[in-house]
Amino acid sequence: MTKGKSIFTQAVHAGERKAEGEFQPVSTPIFNTVGFLYKDLKDLDAVFGNERDGYVYARYGNPTNSALEEALAVLEEGGAALTFGSGMAAVHASLLAAGVKAGTALVSALDVYGATYAVCTRLMPEMGVRTHFTDVTNLEGLKKTLSDFKPAALILETISNPLMKVADIPEISQLARQVGTKVIVDNTFATPFLFQPLKHGVDFCVHSTTKYIGGHGDVLGGAIVTSKENRATLHEIIKMTGANLGPTEAWLTHRGLKTLPLRMRQHCLNAMEVARWLEGHPRIARVNYPGLASHPHHELARKLFAPGYFGGMISFEIKDAGKKEVFRFMEALELILPATTLGDVYSLTLYPAMSSHRALSAEERAKVGISDRLVRLSVGIEEASEIIRDLEMALEASVAQRA
Ligand SMILES: Cc1ncc(COP(=O)(O)O)c(C=O)c1O
Numbered sequence: 300m301t302k303g304k305s306i307f308t309q310a311v312h313a314g315e316r317k318a319e320g321e322f323q324p325v326s327t328p329i330f331n332t333v334g335f336l337y338k339d340l341k342d343l344d345a346v347f348g349n350e351r352d353g354y355v356y357a358r359y360g361n362p363t364n365s366a367l368e369e370a371l372a373v374l375e376e377g378g379a380a381l382t383f384g385s386g387m388a389a390v391h392a393s394l395l396a397a398g399v400k401a402g403t404a405l406v407s408a409l410d411v412y413g414a415t416y417a418v419c420t421r422l423m424p425e426m427g428v429r430t431h432f433t434d435v436t437n438l439e440g441l442k443k444t445l446s447d448f449k450p451a452a453l454i455l456e457t458i459s460n461p462l463m464k465v466a467d468i469p470e471i472s473q474l475a476r477q478v479g480t481k482v483i484v485d486n487t488f489a490t491p492f493l494f495q496p497l498k499h500g501v502d503f504c505v506h507s508t509t510k511y512i513g514g515h516g517d518v519l520g521g522a523i524v525t526s527k528e529n530r531a532t533l534h535e536i537i538k539m540t541g542a543n544l545g546p547t548e549a550w551l552t553h554r555g556l557k558t559l560p561l562r563m564r565q566h567c568l569n570a571m572e573v574a575r576w577l578e579g580h581p582r583i584a585r586v587n588y589p590g591l592a593s594h595p596h597h598e599l600a601r602k603l604f605a606p607g608y609f610g611g612m613i614s615f616e617i618k619d620a621g622k623k624e625v626f627r628f629m630e631a632l633e634l635i636l637p638a639t640t641l642g643d644v645y646s647l648t649l650y651p652a653m654s655s656h657r658a659l660s661a662e663e664r665a666k667v668g669i670s671d672r673l674v675r676l677s678v679g680i681e682e683a684s685e686i687i688r689d690l691e692m693a694l695e696a697s698v699a700q701r702a
Contacts, residue, residue: 310560311557314368314369317365317366318330331546335356358538364543367382368382370553375486375496377525381534382543385520386507387521389505390454390483393533404428405429407430408435408455409433409435410460412456414658415454415485416658419454431450457496461656468494472501476500484505488511490563492511492605492608494603494604503525508520510641510642513552513555515551516640563611571588572684574586575591584617584619587615625650628697635690636648643677647677651669
């Protein structure tokens with residue numbers, strides 16, 4: 300039904316109408332059940348034995364989750380998807396499915412989400428995995444790291460958190476393939492509206508669906524889109540680890556997903572206006588937004604992303620500010636909320652040094668390039684001029700307090 304259709308049509312219809320019977324609900328209902336019954340136990344046996352599709356027990360699958368998974372696979376142009384209880388559960392499962400285990404190596408991009416960084420620096424080494432970090436925007440350096448360590452997996456983000464670096468995923472996938480390394484891309488910031496990693500040689504496309512996919516700041520979740528074979532491996536993992544997304548959360552996420560392209564279009568248009576305004580403000584030292592010509596990866600972003608769109612995430616540095624001044628600025632904002640998340644309909648600010656990258660030591664943050672002046676802004680879908688007015692007012696108020 301959605302084959303060959305635009306992302307706007309796919310988002311509305313893909314995966315829907317899972318419950319068939321005498322009449323068919325237009326929207327797949329929430330299947331709040333742990334078990335599933337069959338008239339003939341032979342059928343249950345066949346589902347358990349993976350000889351036919353079906354549902355047996357909630358940890359093994361649920362039609363509400365299947366509807367969301369099908370929609371995600373359509374939007375990302377992957378073979379199949381699996382949903383998880385959070386983005387971090389998806390990150391963790393992707394590493395296991397990619398073959399990261401004791402005795403293997405793992406390479407991670409230098410600036411990844413703080414909890415992903417913590418998995419690589421703490422959890423993985425404790426399991427006997429050798430982890431290495433590299434700047435994936437330096438392809439020569441990456442090539443050397445990959446050939447030196449021959450890692451089982453390379454993990455990176457399409458648009459990095461919080462510095463908004465853009466990774467040349469087609470080139471990176473090719474380099475990884477040459478040494479037999481599986482590529483895991485966290486596509487949370489870009490979403491399939493901007494970029495579809497699986498079309499460029501990536502093995503596992505990970506999402507924190509908590510962010511743009513859900514989009515309304517009301518549901519935690521994660522997903523991996525991949526090949527059907529890798530999905531089967533992930534399914535075996537989730538059957539053992541139980542990191543499942545509940546059916547109510549799956550339903551809410553799927554409802555959010557239907558407006559993903561509409562929201563993303565507005566996020567991108569608003570972010571472009573806000574980034575241009577910030578760049579011209581005398582109190583702003585630096586703006587990281589791939590849509591700006593001043594961004595070091597602007598040309599790459601133009602080549603890789605949907606024409607004219609660069610995402611809804613910005614980070615910027617306030618001149619001569621430290622933690623105290625940044626807090627003053629954030630507290631002075633009225634419309635933009637200081638909430639520790641992103642990708643919602645609401646505009647949100649976050650101080651990476653305090654929250655998303657708190658797990659990093661001050662030295663680690665300095666190495667990655669996250670200064671104490673850095674603020675992250677998730678531009679919402681409100682009226683752009685009103686977002687700008689709020690920023691202007693808060694910058695003025697924080698200067699006045701300083702004087
Ligand atoms: C890029 C990215 N990946 C993964 C995660 C983790 O997602 P969750 O909070 O759903 O576990 C986050 C959370 O902020 C994120 O920003």
